[in-house]
Amino acid sequence: MTDKPKATLVPELACRDAAASMAFYTKILGFRVLYDRPEYGFYYLERHGAEIMIEQLSDTSWLTGALELPFGRGLHFQIMTTDLAALYDTCIAHRVTIFRECEDAWYRADDHYVGQRQFIVCDLDGYMLRFAENLGAQSELPQTGRVVG
Numbered sequence: 001m002t003d004k005p006k007a008t009l010v011p012e013l014a015c016r017d018a019a020a021s022m023a024f025y026t027k028i029l030g031f032r033v034l035y036d037r038p039e040y041g042f043y044y045l046e047r048h049g050a051e052i053m054i055e056q057l058s059d060t061s062w063l064t065g066a067l068e069l070p071f072g073r074g075l076h077f078q079i080m081t082t083d084l085a086a087l088y089d090t091c092i093a094h095r096v097t098i099f100r101e102c103e104d105a106w107y108r109a110d111d112h113y114v115g116q117r118q119f120i121v122c123d124l125d126g127y128m129l130r131f132a133e134n135l136g137a138q139s140e141l142p143q144t145g146r147v148v149g
Helices: 018-028 084-093
Strands: 012-015 032-037 042-047 050-056 076-080 098-109 112-122 128-138 146-148
Touching: 012 018, 018 032, 018 042, 018 050, 050 076, 084 098, 084 112, 084 128, 098 128
Parallel strands: 012 050, 076 128, 098 146
Antiparallel strands: 032 042, 042 050, 098 112, 112 128
């Protein structure tokens, strides 16, 4: 292991095929493996400071109920990045399922608006990943992009 995990909140996603998911996350989405236990179908991944664990679904998985595709319904993970356009192009080239096309969005935060360019993809098990790049802040209502709040 070259780097130690640093995040204080790390989701662990149950996957139907952890090796295929690891390949998807590393080869297409640009994550890197911090450490793994492939014999158990476990991979600890990192991308620009975002950390995630993926684990092969098994009879010892920690589940509160039955999983049905798509996994993670109603839950998505925002992952900040600095290479959004290139990542979006890579996802399009690999025919990744795009849940929401690339857009500029502005969110009210108290007395100002914070903006981000973003898009959402679904991984092999249906978990939604929102990749976003910071557009800064504005005190006035933005004139372009989608405004939330």
